[in-house]
Amino acid sequence: MPQGFYDEGKTMSVKTIFYSYSGITRGIAEKIQEACGGDLVEVKTVKPYSKISAYSMGCYRAMKGECDSIEPASIDVSASDIIVIGTPVWAFRATPAINGAVEALTGCGGKTAVLFATCGGMAKDTLPLLAEALAAKDVRIAGEYVFDKNDVQDRDKTDALIAAVKSAEGSDEEP
Secondary structure: OOOOEEEOOEEEOEEEEEOOOOOHHHHHHHHHHHHHOOEEEEOEEOOOOOHHHHHHHHHHHHHOOOOOOEEOOOEEOOOOOEEEEEEEEEOOEEOHHHHHHHHHEEOOOOOEEEEEEEOOOOOOOHHHHHHHHHHOOOOEEEEEEEEOOOOOOOHHHHHHHHHHHHHOOOOOOOO
16 A cells, blocks of 8 residues: 655655444545555544434534544544545534544644545535634645535545545645
8 A cells, every 4th residue: 555645755644534334434535545545544432323323312412513432532643744534424514423533633733634524415514614623723624525425436526535635735834
């Protein structure tokens, strides 16, 4: 697997962080890692959701912007140039696990991120709210991509996301 990609004389390091309840978000995250290299960090909830609790408590907690306790409990991105964050959409919001991942980020000040969400229909405020939480941690957003149930197999859409990751500016740039 590639360790990173080469951009204007510098090897860029990517850390792709994601939560995947059904495997769809994981599939896109793996495609990003395959194309761009870097670390793949799958966030897991300390207390896994059942099918019933995912749609009852999980969606309720997502609507309120709450965080789940996650593993890993801390995610250091200080050695990465670009952060990619992927989440399923629950109740038009990022999952509580990804909210927890944003809280768990360390070394993210001044970094650049590309966001993606997977959903059955509409993402609504998912990525803007996630971008707002990251901006509060001094992370610049270079792109936001939504994959609905028809987009997940769309190679052009995945290629556009990968191109955004590859063209995102490194952490030395001012937002």
